Amino acid sequence: MKAEIITIGDELLIGQVVDTNSAWMAERLNEAGIELYQITSVHDDREHILKALDEAFSRADIVLTTGGLGPTKDDITKHVMCEYFGTSLVEDASVRAHIHELYKERPEVLNRLTATQWLVPASATILPNRVGSAPIMVFENEVKGERLEVRGEGQNSKFLIAMPGVPHEMKIAMTEQVMPYIRLKVRGERLEAGDIIHRTILLSGIAESTLAIRIEDWENALPDSMHLAYLPKDGTIRLRLSTYGEATAEELQSHIDTLLPLISDYLLATEDISLEALAGRLLKQHAMTIATAESCTGGRLAAALNVQSGSSAYYMGSVVAYDNRIKEQVLGVAHDTLMEYGAVSEQTVREMAEGVRTLMNTDYAIATSGIAGPTGGTKDKPVGTVWIAWATPTGTEARCFHFGVAREREQITMRAVNEALIHLIKSIKTKH
Amino acid sequence: MKAEIITIGDELLIGQVVDTNSAWMAERLNEAGIELYQITSVHDDREHILKALDEAFSRADIVLTTGGLGPTKDDITKHVMCEYFGTSLVEDASVRAHIHELYKERPEVLNRLTATQWLVPASATILPNRVGSAPIMVFENEVKGERLEVRGEGQNSKFLIAMPGVPHEMKIAMTEQVMPYIRLKVRGERLEAGDIIHRTILLSGIAESTLAIRIEDWENALPDSMHLAYLPKDGTIRLRLSTYGEATAEELQSHIDTLLPLISDYLLATEDISLEALAGRLLKQHAMTIATAESCTGGRLAAALNVQSGSSAYYMGSVVAYDNRIKEQVLGVAHDTLMEYGAVSEQTVREMAEGVRTLMNTDYAIATSGIAGPTGGTKDKPVGTVWIAWATPTGTEARCFHFGVAREREQITMRAVNEALIHLIKSIKTKH
Numbered sequence: 001m002k003a004e005i006i007t008i009g010d011e012l013l014i015g016q017v018v019d020t021n022s023a024w025m026a027e028r029l030n031e032a033g034i035e036l037y038q039i040t041s042v043h044d045d046r047e048h049i050l051k052a053l054d055e056a057f058s059r060a061d062i063v064l065t066t067g068g069l070g071p072t073k074d075d076i077t078k079h080v081m082c083e084y085f086g087t088s089l090v091e092d093a094s095v096r097a098h099i100h101e102l103y104k105e106r107p108e109v110l111n112r113l114t115a116t117q118w119l120v121p122a123s124a125t126i127l128p129n130r131v132g133s134a135p136i137m138v139f140e141n142e143v144k145g146e147r148l149e150v151r152g153e154g155q156n157s158k159f160l161i162a163m164p165g166v167p168h169e170m171k172i173a174m175t176e177q178v179m180p181y182i183r184l185k186v187r188g189e190r191l192e193a194g195d196i197i198h199r200t201i202l203l204s205g206i207a208e209s210t211l212a213i214r215i216e217d218w219e220n221a222l223p224d225s226m227h228l229a230y231l232p233k234d235g236t237i238r239l240r241l242s243t244y245g246e247a248t249a250e251e252l253q254s255h256i257d258t259l260l261p262l263i264s265d266y267l268l269a270t271e272d273i274s275l276e277a278l279a280g281r282l283l284k285q286h287a288m289t290i291a292t293a294e295s296c297t298g299g300r301l302a303a304a305l306n307v308q309s310g311s312s313a314y315y316m317g318s319v320v321a322y323d324n325r326i327k328e329q330v331l332g333v334a335h336d337t338l339m340e341y342g343a344v345s346e347q348t349v350r351e352m353a354e355g356v357r358t359l360m361n362t363d364y365a366i367a368t369s370g371i372a373g374p375t376g377g378t379k380d381k382p383v384g385t386v387w388i389a390w391a392t393p394t395g396t397e398a399r400c401f402h403f404g405v406a407r408e409r410e411q412i413t414m415r416a417v418n419e420a421l422i423h424l425i426k427s428i429k430t431k432h
Numbered sequence: 433m434k435a436e437i438i439t440i441g442d443e444l445l446i447g448q449v450v451d452t453n454s455a456w457m458a459e460r461l462n463e464a465g466i467e468l469y470q471i472t473s474v475h476d477d478r479e480h481i482l483k484a485l486d487e488a489f490s491r492a493d494i495v496l497t498t499g500g501l502g503p504t505k506d507d508i509t510k511h512v513m514c515e516y517f518g519t520s521l522v523e524d525a526s527v528r529a530h531i532h533e534l535y536k537e538r539p540e541v542l543n544r545l546t547a548t549q550w551l552v553p554a555s556a557t558i559l560p561n562r563v564g565s566a567p568i569m570v571f572e573n574e575v576k577g578e579r580l581e582v583r584g585e586g587q588n589s590k591f592l593i594a595m596p597g598v599p600h601e602m603k604i605a606m607t608e609q610v611m612p613y614i615r616l617k618v619r620g621e622r623l624e625a626g627d628i629i630h631r632t633i634l635l636s637g638i639a640e641s642t643l644a645i646r647i648e649d650w651e652n653a654l655p656d657s658m659h660l661a662y663l664p665k666d667g668t669i670r671l672r673l674s675t676y677g678e679a680t681a682e683e684l685q686s687h688i689d690t691l692l693p694l695i696s697d698y699l700l701a702t703e704d705i706s707l708e709a710l711a712g713r714l715l716k717q718h719a720m721t722i723a724t725a726e727s728c729t730g731g732r733l734a735a736a737l738n739v740q741s742g743s744s745a746y747y748m749g750s751v752v753a754y755d756n757r758i759k760e761q762v763l764g765v766a767h768d769t770l771m772e773y774g775a776v777s778e779q780t781v782r783e784m785a786e787g788v789r790t791l792m793n794t795d796y797a798i799a800t801s802g803i804a805g806p807t808g809g810t811k812d813k814p815v816g817t818v819w820i821a822w823a824t825p826t827g828t829e830a831r832c833f834h835f836g837v838a839r840e841r842e843q844i845t846m847r848a849v850n851e852a853l854i855h856l857i858k859s860i861k862t863k864h
Contacts, residue, residue, distance in 0.1 A: 011663050013468045014630065015459030016672070016704070018452050022473070027447030036445045038480075041454070041471035044661070048470075055487070071641045072662045073651065106639065113641040131836065166664070168843045198446065207538065209503040209545040219505065229476070230504045231443050232598070240448070272448070292752075299726075299734030302752045306730035309806050309841055317758040320724075320734045320750035322743070326792055330749070330762070360758055374741050404563065409741055411600045 001186050002037045003029050004056040008049060008067035008077055009165060012041045021066050021170050028174055032183055033195050034062065035244060044068055049080045053160070061158050062182065067165030069134035071113040078121065078137070081162055085139045087123040094128075095120060095135045102133060127161075127177040132169040136177055137162045159185065195245035199256050200272035203237045203263060204422045211237060215262050222255060223247065234411075235418045238272065239263075268425055275421040276304040282428045283314035288363040290424075292318040293331050293356035295343060296370035296386055301417050316360045321352065331355035344369050344381050346389075346398045353391035353398075364428075365391040366420045370401075372409045383407075386416045390423055394431070399423070433618050434469045435461050436488040440481060440499035440509055441597060444473045453498050453602050460606050464615055465627050466494065467676060476500055481512045485592070493590050494614065499597030501566035503545040510553065510569070513594055517571045519555040526560075527552060527567045534565060559593075559609040564601040568609055569594045591617065627677035631688050632704035635669045635695060636854045643669060647694050654687060655679065666843075667850045670704065671695075700857055707853040708736040714860045715746035715796070722856075723792035724750040725763050725784040727775060728802035728818055733849050748792045753784065763787035776801050776813050778821075778830045785821035786828055796860075797823040798852045802833075804841045818848045822855055826863070831855070 005025055011017040022039045029036050037060050042048045049068075056063045068077030082088055096118040103109040117133040120126050127136040140159040161181070163173050203211065208230050212219070219228055225246035231238040239259075243252055260267065269278050283290055292301045302318035305311060321327040324338050332355040333348055341347040349369045357365035370386025377383035384407055389398040403415045437457055443449040454471045461468050469492050474480045481500075488495045500509030514520055528550040535541040549565040552558050559568040572591040593613070595605050635643065640662050644651070651660055657678035663670040671691075675684055692699065701710050715722055724733045734750035737743060751762050756775055759765040764787040765780055773779040781801045789797035802818025809815035816835040821828055835847045 010659075010661055010674075011672070012455070013458055013471065014462045014674075015455040015457070015468075016632075016663060016670070017665070018450070018455040019471075020450050023444065023447040023450040025447070026445055030446045036447075037475070038484075039445065039451075039471075039473035043469070052470075070662060070664075072644045074659070074661045108642055109639045111641055111645050113644050131839075168839050171840065200448075207541045209543055210540055212504045212545050213543050227442075227506070229442055229506045230502060231448060232502070233449070238448070240443070242442075242446075294731075298738035299731030299750055299752065302731030303735060306752075306754060307842075309804075312754055316755040317762070318731055318750070318752035319762070320731065320738075320752070322738060323748040323792070326749040330751070330791065359762065360755070372741075407563075407600050408603065410739075 001034055001062070002060040003034050003062040003064060004037055004060040005039045006049075006052050006056055006063060006065045007039070007041045007165070008044060008065055009041075010044050010074075012067075013043055021165065021167055024167075024171060025064060025066075025174060028179055029182075030196060030198075032179060032186075034182065034186065035196060044074055044076055046076060046080050046083075049077065050084055053084055057158060057160075062186075063160040064178070065160065065162045066170055069162065069164045071117055071133070077162060078119075081124075081137065081139065081160075082121050085121065085123060087121045089119040090122045092118050092120045092126055092135065095126060098128060099133050127173070127181065129164065129169060129173055130176065131172050132164055132166060134164040134169070136164075136173050138181065196242070197247075197249055197252055198240055198242045198272070199252050199270075200241075201239040201256070201259070201263070201267065202269040202271070202273065202278075203239065203266040204235060204268055206237065206263075206266045208232050208237060211239075211263070211266070215259060218255075218259055218262060223251075226252065226255065234414050235422065236268070236275065240272070268422065275418055275425065276307050279421045279424050279428075280305065280308045280311055280314060282425060283364070284310070286428060286432050288428065289314050289316050290364040290366070291316045291356045291360035291362040292365065293352040293367040294318060294320045295322060295327070295352070295368060296372045297368045297413050297416050297420070298322065300413055301366060301368060301420055304417050304421065316362050319356055319359070327352060331359065342381075344371055344385060344387055346387055346400065349387040349389040350391075350396050350398050353389035354396055357391040363393055364424065366424060367391075368416050368420060370412070370416060372412045373407075374409060384412050386412065386419075388416065388420050388423070390420075390427060392427060392431075397423075397427075433466055433494070434492040435466045435494040435496060436469055436492040437471045438481075438484050438488055438495060438497045439471070439473045439597065440476060440497055441473075442476050442506075444499075445475055453597065453599055456599075456603060457496060457498075457606060460611055461614075462628060462630075464611060464618075466614065466618065467628065476506055476508055478508060478512050478515075481509065482516055485516055489590060489592075495592040496610070497592065497594045498602055501594065501596045503549055503565070509594060510551075513556075513569065513571065513592070514553050517553065517555060519553045521551040522554045524550050524552045524558055524567065527558060530560060531565050559605070559613065561596065561601060561605055562608065563604050564596055564598060566596040566601070568596075568605050570613065628675070629679075629681055629684055630672055630674045630704070631684050631702075632673075633671040633688070633691070633695070633699065634701040634703070634705065634710075635671065635698040636667055636700055638669065638695075638698045640664050640669060643671075643695070643698070647691060650687075650691055650694060655683075658684065658687065666846050667854065668700070668707070672704070700854065707850055707857065708739050711853045711856050711860075712737065712740045712743055712746060714857060716742075718860060718864050720796060720860065721746050721748050721794040722796040722798070723748045723788045723794040724797065725788035725799040726750060726752045727754060727759070727784070727800060728804045729800045729845050729848050729852070730754065732845055733798060733800060733852055736849050736853065748794050751788055751791070759784060763791065774813075776803055776817060776819055778819055778832065781819040781821040782823075782828050782830050785823035785830075789823040795825055796856065798856060799823070800848050800852060802844070802848060804844045805839075806841060816844050818844065818851075820848065820852050820855070822852075822859060824859060824863075829855075829859075
């Protein structure tokens with residue numbers, strides 16, 4: 001049971017929009033035990049869409065599309081689907097009622113373009129789009145007959161689901177309508193939810209090739225039923241061990257169990273968790289609170305610490321002190337410290353961390369000050385130089401990082417946020 | 433002259449990593465006048481990669497790949513390329529020297545896996561990867577002969593460039609090596625850089641269908657050489673008028689000129705600019721400074737305001753006051769205000785904005801307080817309720833937004849950030 005995703009829209013191919021939908025959908029398919037074989041992004045173009053549908057159905061049983069379902073002239077997906085599946089548009093009373101409800105407080109939106117949204121392909125099954133006007137359309141091979149002939153043995157379940165491309169509409173559609181539909185359709189197939197298993201280990205502080213050599217014997221002893229991937233990103237490495245219905249969870253676990261002692265000095269977590277979620281969980285677990293004082297990370301460390309729902313249990317607040325005046329007046333950094341050592345220095349970042357810890361009365365505090373670039377670097381403090389301090393109940397530590405002049409501003413701030421979280425995680429783990 | 437991108441990596445197809453590379457590369461190709469026809473994400477799998485290469489070359493002249501060039505066992509791209517182009521790996525002295533230089537301060541990384549990185553396909557042209565160990569490989573049809581036969585008339589320039597998938601390595605490779613290489617190769621082709629032209633208008637405050645009806649006559653009068661796209665996102669709509677070598681910049685501009693009077697009441701910008709860049713530019717232009725006081729946006733508004741290099745000219749700092757205690761003690765919100773009206777209220781958000789404006793001594797200040805969910809909503813203040821206040825030299829305004837219970841936490845905070853910026857932009861524009 002394989003699936004493919006086709007994302008439709010010129011904006012994806014001129015780089016105006018990053019396709020974040022596919023990765024999110026991929027995760028949902030994966031959780032349900034559906035292997036995603038390929039993701040394809042195509043233009044809002046009739047022939048291109050038709051060809052992509054043909055190719056996708058030649059490889060996969062389930063095709064999910066996003067995009068091109070809006071009410072304007074550039075949105076042609078619905079019309080192309082009608083052509084592909086040999087059907088035509090008819091008015092749907094329940095979609096019509098839903099759209100009237102949706103816009104009851106904005107009657108000006110109930111115009112004749114919006115009215116085209118309740119025209120749906122006659123042969124499609126319509127699933128409701130609770131938060132938007134474009135209905136979700138399911139086309140099944142049984143209904144259409146010839147174009148989607150059944151491939152493989154005993155399978156009779158090829159289908160396509162077309163969804164809107166607006167991310168929050170797609171997510172609600174996937175969660176509430178599409179995944180339940182897919183689960184129902186594929187129940188009884190060989191590959192059940194749970195047959196695709198991934199185990200992920202989160203590491204930091206080691207180079208990819210050094211890690212690979214350290215665990216080489218272990219890796220070489222892995223059976224063919226398991227596949228190992230190295231996923232380095234922003235100062236961390238995720239090691240992912242996967243099986244596609246060929247090994248059991250217990251077999252996977254036993255290999256993980258022999259791996260862990262080899263890498264314990266670099267281990268952050270034995271699951272696929274983000275650094276911010278891990279830090280948040282540890283803080284919550286130990287009833288500890290945190291605040292941040294940020295210069296170069298400019299609020300991104302704060303955002304990382306409150307990205308989780310329920311973060312108000314441990315995250316109190318932050319001061320983003322871009323201007324030196326704010327470092328002095330709000331955080332209490334000494335004027336002399338700034339004059340003598342500069343804003344990007346161990347002394348300043350220590351005073352920032354301790355200042356915000358006192359100001360917000362928290363257990364932990366993290367401060368950052370650095371040169372994110374592209375301008376502002378000097379010979380002594382080139383772009384990419386970042387000082388980070390961690391004020392804790394047992395004292396303050398500070399460390400200087402050099403993320404490299406070649407990196408972009410965004411990359412440097414993300415690395416700084418990650419290193420701030422990594423050290424926090426290690427610090428809480430060590431102390432408790 | 434068409435291009436395709438193939439991104440290689442299992443992690444893309446299980447949703448562990450969002451493919452941000454493609455959009456960035458798409459923009460660079462577009463700027464150079466190269467039409468990107470399709471983006472395809474495939475597994476780290478020999479047959480899958482070979483098939484994707486065949487398909488891409490059947491449609492395009494240039495194929496760019498990212499990913500699978502690391503030193504570990506799961507990275508097979510280099511080996512598959514050798515098979516596809518009928519060549520084998522040889523040691524490259526300059527890549528070897530570069531990698532030694534790269535790791536001179538980390539000798540432990542110069543291990544035997546890293547040593548595989550200076551093995552390169554014999555027939556490929558190697559472009560340097562300044563910041564990483566995986567060399568950039570160019571395969572040209574002239575060298576390889578049979579598999580990449582020349583298609584179309586007079587074209588003799590099909591080629592493939594394989595790049596690492598780590599975003600910052602890819603970006604530097606594209607900027608410094610790949611795009612100059614592509615420009616050199618395609619010079620003299622019909623479509624020059626500059627023949628693909630996009631004009632983008634940024635709007636807010638109008639529904640997509642309402643906009644489409646308002647400009648319908650104008651849209652219907654567009655010649656076939658121009659294509660209009662509606663790109664709604666997080667409270668804004670981008671209208672993009674494009675031509676692919678069929679119209680001139682002047683012709684495009686004359687249609688834009690007739691469009692503008694129809695939409696002036698919703699117009700934010702006549703270019704493809706982000707809200708944060710536009711706000712930053714206006715603040716800088718008028719020598720105005722800004723600070724923020726954030727509850728539900730948790731530092732994301734600060735991050736938006738300092739995302740630009742040089743933002744220290746106008747952005748002074750922020751207080752993220754997650755805890756009510758911080759709202760009182762740091763921002764000076766009256767205890768009685770919080771008790772009587774609650775944190776998510778007009779009164780509180782006004783005092784937050786005025787408090788941070790005084791604290792940081794800025795011209796403008798923005799404050800946010802809301803319920804980002806998924807928990808914390810009440811009947812009176814459901815999830816998605818956000819109060820925003822703008823303190824300005826001429827007084828303070830506040831507005832309540834309802835971003836909807838159906839939206840996710842991240843979506844609600846992004847909408848709040850955007851609305852905060854939109855009103856700021858309008859406010860500066862109106863006053864100057």
